[in-house]
Amino acid sequence: MIFRLAFRNLIRRPVQSFLAAGAVGGSLMILIATTNFQEGAWVNVVRDTVRAAAGHVVVQPLGFQKSKDPELLIPDSAALAGAIASANPGTAVIRRIFVGGMIASPNNSVAVALNGVEPEAEKAVSQIPDKLKEGEWLKADSDGEVIIGVTLAKRLQVSIGDKVVVTSSRKGELQGFPFRVAGTFEVGSAAMDAFFVLATLSAVQNLIPDVTDPATQVAVQVPEFEAPASLLGSVATAAGEGFEVLPWEEALPTLYNTRKLDRVSNAVTLGFLAILSTIGILNVLLMSLFQRTREMGMLQALGMRPSGLTKLLMAEGLLLGVFGAVLGLVLGLAVSFPLVEYGFDYSMMQDATPVSGVALDTHIKGIYSWSHTVVWTAAHLCFAVLAALWPAFRAGRLEAVDSLRAG
């Protein structure tokens, strides 16, 4: 009967009740849709970046993560990669080498980041093979070829088949090799399109004659979005002593911290929105209490205890919260649907933003983040109940004889 009474009390003031529940519903809708879109964006960013710039677990030379010194290298990298692959069946093990250098054409020379990759393995994880404007992706035997960004090609005034020279300094000695431009890419990031050069791992290794089969990074990837917790230990055991073995969160700290900061700032902003929305409930219940003081006195005269009045107001707050939450849940999922199914392309507004050397896709799709949906819905219900506490407490403190005298 308490809930029946509470429900009917709410519908006798339909406009106020609808506005209060609507504020909660609107807030929850924004939270669910925003969070689903944000989490979808982060899934895309993390998946693409982890695959293209690192791995779920990376093995690097000791001290490389902090210093980024290109002279720190893993020797005999194929043997290490083989040991890791056989200890972790089902994973992809990819070697990369990162070298700073200069690229020169007859017309110009530019400082670049030279990445040595295993063409077939890299093709499976990198976005660049899909972003070729001209030419072809590297092959295993393409040691004399490079892929460069379209902006860099323009600066060098070269096109497919033209000759360039890549030079790099190693322990004070300059090494240089000629290459032909096999392809140009455009990922939409000004920095990457102007300064990234890709060549085969073996071709870049030729610039480092004093180390046998060197690599800067051996990356281990699993097909799933998240790697099992055991992967890190298993890779560390297979790699043995003398290496840094890091999960992606440590290998790509900028990405990890940016996601964390984004989630926290989003939660704080949206949390404030949720709290603001529940002020509507507080307002409706306080107004209701003032307008129904005489009725409260009558309920007490009939024998309802002060705690009964408290329960009645709490029930009204809870019901408003439930109506709002249901409304918000339905609207939030409805707004999320096109964001999840079709996504949103912001390329017209902004270039692809590079994160850890990976240009993010400008077409973002949301995901249904059920854990966040449940948490936000529960939070709104809790806020609604909290908003009802003060009016409910005041209702319980009313003196029957004074209430009955109220107009």
Place this chain on the structure above:
Amino acid sequence: MTIVSIKNASRHYQDGEHLVKALRGLDLNLQKGEFTAIMGPSGSGKTTLLNLIGGLDTPTEGSVTVSGEEVSSMSKAQRSDLRRDHVGFIFQSYNLIPVLTARENTEFVLLLQGVGAEERRARAIEILAAVGLAGMEDRRPSELSGGQQQRVAVARAIATKPSIVLADEPTANLDSETKQDLISLMRRMNEEEGVTFLFSTHDPEVIKVARRVVRMRDGDIESDERR
């Protein structure tokens, strides 16, 4: 059997800088089955007296005992329980719960007592029929006339078979025909069901049928006439 016993009860309250003495050392006993009218001019203390008997208020001095229980030493919750189990209220302005139907209003105190749904429903329908509202159980107060609303209030007040029904000017807002019906109804409940009624009233029609008339003036009893 004494239902209400009031001994030397005073009720004073502060109104700004003035101390108002609403009751001044009043003594009164009410027996089971009495049909008593309290009359007196405005400000004589009628409503204050009803509030003390109903446990809505407590005396500044003296004692008020209802069904053997001392009201002034009770907590708010205990006084609520006393009203729920022993006291029925009928107000001048009906004071029905506007969002509940006639049946639900009648059931309400039974619900507070913890009576089961089926028994509540059956008793409410029976009592509504007894007060002449058969077929109107599902109407809300806004769909009933003033007289019908007051009948629902009577039904609600007697549904729990209380020790006493306190009625604060119950006929004040009714036309003469409806008033006569209501007085007859309460008289019948008193004679047939043995319900004890205590009215505060100015209405000569009510006073005419009362078996006991208590006249109040300046917070005390001026006369107490049994018929």
